[in-house]
Amino acid sequence: MQYQSQAVAKLYFIGAIALFIGQILFGLILGLQYVVGDFLFPEIPFNVARMVHTNLLIVWLLMGFMGAAYYLVPEESGRELFSPFLAKLMFWVFLIAGALTVVGYLAVPYATLAEMTGNGLLPTMGREFLEQPTITKIGIVVVALAFIYNVGMTVLTGRKTVVNIVLMTGLVGLAVLFLFSFYNPDNLVLDKYYWWWVVHLWVEGVWELIMASILAFVLIKTTGVDREVIEKWLYVIIAMALITGIIGTGHHYYWIGTPGYWLWLGSVFSALEPLPFFVMVLFAFNVINRRKREHPNKATVLWAMGTAVMAFLGAGVWGFMHTLAPVNYYTHGTQLTAAHGHMAFYGAYAMVVMTIISYAVPIMRGQQAKSNGKQVMEMWSFWLMTVSMVFITLFLTGAGILQTYLQRYTDAPQAFMVVQEKVSLFYWMREVSGVVFLVGVILFALSFLPDRKEQEA
Amino acid sequence: MQEVFTKSMARNIYYGGSMFFVLLFLVLTFDTMQTLPERDNRQNITAQVADGKRLWEENNCIGCHTLLGEGAYFAPELGNVYQRFGQNKEAIKAFIKSRPAEGVAGRRSMPQFNFTEEQLDNIVEFLKYSSEIDTNNWPPNIQG
Numbered sequence: 001m002q003y004q005s006q007a008v009a010k011l012y013f014i015g016a017i018a019l020f021i022g023q024i025l026f027g028l029i030l031g032l033q034y035v036v037g038d039f040l041f042p043e044i045p046f047n048v049a050r051m052v053h054t055n056l057l058i059v060w061l062l063m064g065f066m067g068a069a070y071y072l073v074p075e076e077s078g079r080e081l082f083s084p085f086l087a088k089l090m091f092w093v094f095l096i097a098g099a100l101t102v103v104g105y106l107a108v109p110y111a112t113l114a115e116m117t118g119n120g121l122l123p124t125m126g127r128e129f130l131e132q133p134t135i136t137k138i139g140i141v142v143v144a145l146a147f148i149y150n151v152g153m154t155v156l157t158g159r160k161t162v163v164n165i166v167l168m169t170g171l172v173g174l175a176v177l178f179l180f181s182f183y184n185p186d187n188l189v190l191d192k193y194y195w196w197w198v199v200h201l202w203v204e205g206v207w208e209l210i211m212a213s214i215l216a217f218v219l220i221k222t223t224g225v226d227r228e229v230i231e232k233w234l235y236v237i238i239a240m241a242l243i244t245g246i247i248g249t250g251h252h253y254y255w256i257g258t259p260g261y262w263l264w265l266g267s268v269f270s271a272l273e274p275l276p277f278f279v280m281v282l283f284a285f286n287v288i289n290r291r292k293r294e295h296p297n298k299a300t301v302l303w304a305m306g307t308a309v310m311a312f313l314g315a316g317v318w319g320f321m322h323t324l325a326p327v328n329y330y331t332h333g334t335q336l337t338a339a340h341g342h343m344a345f346y347g348a349y350a351m352v353v354m355t356i357i358s359y360a361v362p363i364m365r366g367q368q369a370k371s372n373g374k375q376v377m378e379m380w381s382f383w384l385m386t387v388s389m390v391f392i393t394l395f396l397t398g399a400g401i402l403q404t405y406l407q408r409y410t411d412a413p414q415a416f417m418v419v420q421e422k423v424s425l426f427y428w429m430r431e432v433s434g435v436v437f438l439v440g441v442i443l444f445a446l447s448f449l450p451d452r453k454e455q456e457a
Numbered sequence: 458m459q460e461v462f463t464k465s466m467a468r469n470i471y472y473g474g475s476m477f478f479v480l481l482f483l484v485l486t487f488d489t490m491q492t493l494p495e496r497d498n499r500q501n502i503t504a505q506v507a508d509g510k511r512l513w514e515e516n517n518c519i520g521c522h523t524l525l526g527e528g529a530y531f532a533p534e535l536g537n538v539y540q541r542f543g544q545n546k547e548a549i550k551a552f553i554k555s556r557p558a559e560g561v562a563g564r565r566s567m568p569q570f571n572f573t574e575e576q577l578d579n580i581v582e583f584l585k586y587s588s589e590i591d592t593n594n595w596p597p598n599i600q601g
Binding site: 033034036037038041042045046047048050051109110111114115119120123125126127128131162184186187188189190192193228231232235236238239242243246247249252253254255256257258259260261262263265329330332333334335337338407408409413414415416417420 | 462463464467468470471474475478479481482485486488489492493496497498499502506507510511513514515516517518519520521523524525526527528529530531532533534558559560561562563564565566568570586587590591592593595596597598599600601
């Protein structure tokens with residue numbers, strides 16, 4: 001580690017992995033509720049478990065992004081972090097606020113939580129992914145501002161590399177777009193229209209900048225390929241991500257009351273959305289093939305390649321599958337959406353966070369890489385998670401296709417719950433894959449525990 | 458090697474391209490806002506509908522149901538539930554009221570929210586308003 005202050009990232013990485021495990025546990029509860037409807041009812045109804053599942057995902061990814069920034073920004077800027085103290089303080093604020101929110105979801109009915117936190121004064125709650133009480137949302141804004149100030153001051157007074165600048169643009173965009181979560185008009189169409197400014201423009205916009213810059217950083221470090229080459233790729237990837245992704249928001253405007261031209265615009269631009277991910281695959285493989293040295297951390301290189309491939313499959317291919325308006329007309333809001341969501345989030349964002357953790361944590365311990373045994377364990381975790389995620393996606397796709405046919409496409413459409421029972425075999429298989437995934441996550445965490453042999457030596 | 462495509466070209470595509478599409482998106486948003494009044498059924502947003510939307514949110518209905526296809530996929534689509542229930546407001550209210558507090562053994566079931574009559578009326582008004590938004594004919598059929 002070049003700079004002392006990079007060590008604050010470790011806190012964020014530990015927090016991220018812990019919350020990730022929590023996210024998967026709640027995922028398993030949800031998966032079981034799909035087939036055993038009364039599991040944990042009425043103590044933890046489905047909607048509560050789902051809020052915990054998705055909110056933990058968002059929080060652990062944000063923590064991972066922040067950890068990544070705290071690790072790579074000082075190194076790229078060529079100076080210590082502006083304020084390590086502020087970074088540590090904000091970690092605890094974020095963690096405690098997040099934990100209290102989850103406790104709130106679990107301990108009291110959501111309506112009580114809304115009342116306790118004054119949702120009546122400024123209603124922002126109860127919208128998918130934005131279920132956080134208004135005070136938590138304000139807390140997120142405070143943490144984000146402190147974080148951007150801290151990282152921003154480091155970049156401003158240090159060396160400005162392309163990786164740094166792209167990461168900063170992504171982070172600022174993330175904070176600015178989050179402000180739309182405070183806008184919740186009575187008009188459902190307006191509500192949904194601007195809700196997507198947070199959700200889509202995060203996931204298919206600014207987060208892609210963050211992801212691409214983290215990946216570029218790791219590839220610079222592990223391959224020794226010329227920075228100029230990698231930066232050019234980075235520009236191309238993020239240019240395509242924004243060029244396709246901004247108007248690509250249109251694929252969410254098909255059926256919420258907006259004008260018909262969004263059917264065309266959304267279809268055309270979102271059909272192009274796989275392109276940046278395809279270029280990312282070319283980029284990762286090209287750069288790794290042209291590597292100038294063998295980095296001892298083989299697990300990290302595996303994660304980096306895996307991120308590119310799985311992001312392309314999940315975000316690119318599975319997204320494309322039902323993004324064209326005539327197809328989406330039948331598949332909108334079915335299990336196909338869930339299939340795409342799972343693989344896209346895992347491939348693009350979960351994996352990139354694991355890539356940087358895999359790279360940075362051994363270095364923070366003063367080694368280039370972990371012991372061979374621990375690396376093998378980590379690679380097992382990679383394959384367990386990745387393969388089981390492929391199966392989760394395939395099973396949900398199967399469920400989604402059947403659901404679409406039986407409920408929407410056939411001449412004698414059947415009721416939602418009738419169809420759900422007919423596809424339950426897929427849900428069972430998804431649940432089994434989920435258990436394997438959990439084993440993978442736990443192995444990942446274990447692979448970072450200090451080696452007994454090293455401790456004795 | 459000769460550099461045909463340079464880094465500064467890539468950078469310009471990034472800045473120029475994203476700037477262009479951000480502006481285009483804002484123009485389209487402006488145009489959408491102009492045409493929404495004809496499609497979004499805003500003339501029917503009464504105090505009752507607004508209160509119904511708040512109840513919809515404060516009970517996290519979206520955590521199980523979809524509304525216009527967005528939300529969770531655990532329970533039926535509600536954007537057209539008003540039509541599915543034969544435009545019968547009382548039937549929707551009766552359904553919500555009849556949910557057993559302890560659930561149904563082995564099956565998915567909706568929690569009992571203990572709404573007042575007035576709250577039930579407002580929720581139904583909200584669902585009716587939602588069902589009359591011009592959604593380009595989505596969902597494909599009455600089953601949602």
